Amino acid sequence: MAKDKQYDVVIIGAGPAGMTAATYASRANLSVLMLDRGIYGGQMNNTAEVENYPGFDSILGPDLSEKMYASSTRFGAEYGFGTVESIEIDGHNKIINTDMGRYIAKTIIIATGSEHVHLGTDGEEDYQGRGVSYCAVCDGAFFRDEDVVVVGGGDSAIEEGLYLTNLARSVTILHRRDSLRAQKIIQDRAFANDKMSFRWHTEVIEITGDSDKVTGVRVIDNQTHEVSQINTSGVFVYVGLKPNTQGFENLDITNDDGWVITDEQMRTAIPGIFAVGDVRAKELRQITTAVGDGSIAGQGVYDYISALPVAVNEPVN
Incomplete structure (x- = not known):
């Protein structure tokens, strides 16, 4: 059996928080592995334009991902693929079991982010990839000059709806309330x-289609209880987020909703395990706040390792 690879820090997740943590930790001359089950960048890769990141009037999400990745690996941080299945604590060491092998680290930074909540309605899973999408940037081009609906009323729903107006013939926002939750500048x-319209107090009860693709949605007015049909070829869903904490359930570091609990130094209840970014229990989930979390944790792991007993804190190959 191959020898387990050992690091000072294993960062689980390579979104903006994880990449920033890698930059800070590797600059401190720690051995760092960023571990992700997909491409680096996280949800930035699904964002058309980022307009609230300092230093840029506007930048494409994938472009910002590339820039952050270049910075995060500049000082020797490694990047690897794998899905974490469990974590074990062995004294000062943490053992990370993945579907691609096992790693040992003195510290862990959990940066796994969150993912979109599904509606749970009839037809949603059947037509996923055939008209149901959770990423306008990824799939919007398939609906050029067609009528689409966006379900939700927060920043993501309205921003992605605006992006779709560059491609689709019309975009209808379906929102269960009577006002949007998005920032005012986005609402304005x-x-x-002219391409956007709004249906208030509206909830999707079924996504309909033929054998190949979506053809419409059945909706209900939650005030009048009237049911109606909206013809559409695309349904883009933005109704909330849930944390990606699979593989960490045994650690008892999450709240009842699954978000990881930390202090202001990004430390969890387990010494040597930190959490950053959208997976944390916090109010604002933005690229800027993720970057802030990552920098604090990157410095935090250095401080933690520096304080370990000399016998434990030998250089890791």
Whole structure:
């Protein structure tokens, strides 16, 4: 059996928080592995334009991902693929079991982020990839000059709806409330866009289609209880997020909703395990706050390792 690879820090997740943590930890001359089950960048890769990141009036999400990745690996941090199945604590060491092998680290930074909540309605899973999408940037081009609906009323729903107006013939926002939750500047743009319309107090009860693709949605007005049909070829869903904490359940570091609990130094209840970014229990989940979390944790792991007993804190190959 191959010898387990050992690191000072294993960062689970390579979104903006994880990549920033890798930059800080590797600059401190720690051996660092960023471990992700997909491509680096996380949800930035699904974002058309980022307009609230300092230093850029506007930048494409994938472009910002590339820039952050270049910085995060500049000082020797490694990047690897794998899905974490469990974590074990062995004294000062943490054992990370993945579907691609096992790693040992003095510290762990959990940066696994979150993913989109599904509606749970009839037809959603059947038509996923055939008209149901959770990423306008990824799939919007398939609906050029067609009528689409966006389900949700927060920042992501309205921003991605605005992006779709560049491609689709029309975009209808379906929202269960009577007002949007998105930031006012985003709302103003949406209300001023001739291609966007809004259906209030509206909930999707079924996604309908033929054998190949979506053809419409059945909706209900949650005030009048009237049921109606909206013809559409695309349904883009943005109704919330859930944390990616699979593989960490045994650690008892999450709240009842699954978000990881930390202090202001990004430390969890387990010494040597930190958490950053969207997986944390916090109010604001943005690229800027993820980057802030990552920098604090990157410095935090250095401080933690520096304080370990000399016999434990030998250089890791």
